[in-house]
Amino acid sequence: xPSGKAKSPRSGRRDPKVVxxxxxxxxxxxxxxxxxxxxxxxxxxxxxxxxxxxxxTSCRLCEKLCPDFAITVGEAPVIKGRSAEExxxxxxxxxxxxxxxxxxxxxPPVLEHHRDEEESDREET
Amino acid sequence: MTGSNRTIVYEWLRHDKKFPHxxxxxxxxxxxxxxxxxxxxxxxxxxxxxxxxxxxGCSGRLPVYVDTASVHTTHGxxxxxxxxxxxxxxxLVVIVxxxxxxATAIGGNHLIHAARRNLDLTALIVNxxxxxxxxxxFSPTTPFGSKASTAVFGHIxxxxxxxxxxxxxxxxxxxxxxxxHVNQMDNLILQAIRKKGFSVLEVLSPCHTxxxxxxxxxxxxxxxxxxxxxxxxxxxxxxxxxxxRLDRIPLGxxxxxxxxxxLDSYAEVCRLAAGMREEGxx
Ligand SMILES: Cc1ncc(C[n+]2csc(CCOP(=O)(O)OP(=O)(O)O)c2C)c(N)n1
Ligand code: SF4
Ligand code: SF4
Ligand code: SF4
Numbered sequence: 001x002p003s004g005k006a007k008s009p010r011s012g013r014r015d016p017k018v019v020x021x022x023x024x025x026x027x028x029x030x031x032x033x034x035x036x037x038x039x040x041x042x043x044x045x046x047x048x049x050x051x052x053x054x055x056x057t058s059c060r061l062c063e064k065l066c067p068d069f070a071i072t073v074g075e076a077p078v079i080k081g082r083s084a085e086e087x088x089x090x091x092x093x094x095x096x097x098x099x100x101x102x103x104x105x106x107x108p109p110v111l112e113h114h115r116d117e118e119e120s121d122r123e124e125t
Numbered sequence: 126m127t128g129s130n131r132t133i134v135y136e137w138l139r140h141d142k143k144f145p146h147x148x149x150x151x152x153x154x155x156x157x158x159x160x161x162x163x164x165x166x167x168x169x170x171x172x173x174x175x176x177x178x179x180x181x182g183c184s185g186r187l188p189v190y191v192d193t194a195s196v197h198t199t200h201g202x203x204x205x206x207x208x209x210x211x212x213x214x215x216x217l218v219v220i221v222x223x224x225x226x227x228a229t230a231i232g233g234n235h236l237i238h239a240a241r242r243n244l245d246l247t248a249l250i251v252n253x254x255x256x257x258x259x260x261x262x263f264s265p266t267t268p269f270g271s272k273a274s275t276a277v278f279g280h281i282x283x284x285x286x287x288x289x290x291x292x293x294x295x296x297x298x299x300x301x302x303x304x305x306h307v308n309q310m311d312n313l314i315l316q317a318i319r320k321k322g323f324s325v326l327e328v329l330s331p332c333h334t335x336x337x338x339x340x341x342x343x344x345x346x347x348x349x350x351x352x353x354x355x356x357x358x359x360x361x362x363x364x365x366x367x368x369x370r371l372d373r374i375p376l377g378x379x380x381x382x383x384x385x386x387x388l389d390s391y392a393e394v395c396r397l398a399a400g401m402r403e404e405g406x407x
Contacts, residue, residue, distance in 0.1 A: 024145045028346075029344070033346040061307070064163075065156060066159070067158075067159070068144075068146070068155055069138075069155075
């Protein structure tokens with residue numbers, strides 16, 4: 001269940017959550033070129049960056065047109081019963097770069113006991 | 126509506142494979158991989174019932190990354206392995222991923238006969254109009270006049286239309302999409318998987334590294350913009366004049382027909398034979 005209730009000021013839709021995972025990004029430029037509202041731009045190294053978050057409509061086209069699963073749109077997955085300090089588990093040994101949170105370096109997981117706080121924060125604002 | 130890649134990646138990609146994957150930056154095969162796992166995830170199929178089969182080529186690498194049973198076979202023979210798997214275990218959902226060279230050159234005969242037999246398989250044919258992995262030689266889908274590493278003066282053969290070929294050969298379901306039309310592709314993959322009978326989905330995908338470079342088509346972004354301009358829904362295509370159709374490609378479901386599948390007919394033969402044996406006639 002998505003928990004985001006915050007509305008972006010312009011579109012009135014749910015807050016966009018575009019996350020880029022540089023370790024998998026090959027800087028191909030698909031996401032920047034095909035975002036229908038030009039919300040993304042290339043940063044100085046060639047990686048995409050959400051330059052105009054207020055424009056983003058969470059349409060997920062960038063996510064689907066990314067050949068490398070390096071940009072995703074949506075809520076951070078909730079990790080049950082894990083403390084914030086604990087490192088993310090490796091899926092199968094050290095070689096794996098696939099993680100439940102897709103991936104450890106990128107999406108800070110919303111720990112379950114933090115989620116309620118987050119929700120009440122949101123409702124206040 | 127399909128789920129977010131964030132959760133699907135963990136569930137459907139193989140954890141012991143090295144990412145980022147081997148394909149060139151921007152290659153359409155990565156987009157198809159995403160589409161396939163989203164379709165599989167929304168199909169509700171049990172992972173253990175799905176088998177992905179591929180041949181050799183850049184497209185042949187695709188099943189390697191998906192966490193289902195997979196068979197990476199020899200160049201051109203993916204369909205023959207798939208046929209064997211389906212006949213021995215009809216409960217499995219068998220999806221075959223092939224390149225255009227794989228499916229229509231060395232494996233061309235297998236394609237038409239698999240379509241003719243109408244065995245319940247799904248064939249995803251990645252049409253990048255060239256032999257990507259081996260360096261951009263012409264394939265049976267390279268358009269007349271275009272350049273390839275083995276056609277520096279321009280190609281002098283006519284090309285196959287993969288969808289028309291499969292349709293005439295007898296496939297129950299034929300559709301075409303491009304990696305730019307990714308939402309349509311998600312849906313068509315799901316439809317092809319669910320269809321009873323031989324289903325073919327032809328996916329146009331940019332190989333900017335080889336086909337694009339030889340023909341000065343620019344980056345994959347330029348090639349995808351070209352697909353955007355060329356692609357028209359089949360419904361509109363049917364109403365277009367010959368002149369308007371030039372340089373345009375019909376996209377969507379091209380054929381969808383219900384016919385007895387090979388397994389249906391085979392079960393009937395088994396029933397007849399069992400009856401005759403009971404009567405002592407054989
Ligand atoms: C029997 C056999 N013949 C030739 C080859 C060499 N070979 C490897 S990949 C390939 C072509 C692949 O082209 P295609 O099927 O269009 O896939 P793509 O790489 O474009 O995705 C060829 C000819 C081979 N591996 N095996
Ligand atoms: S979700 Fe849509 S609008 Fe937002 S950055 Fe991605 S492509 Fe642009
Ligand atoms: S589409 Fe993906 S790989 Fe390409 S630049 Fe964007 S995030 Fe990076
Ligand atoms: S050679 Fe062509 S088909 Fe192969 S990975 Fe590169 S762009 Fe894709």
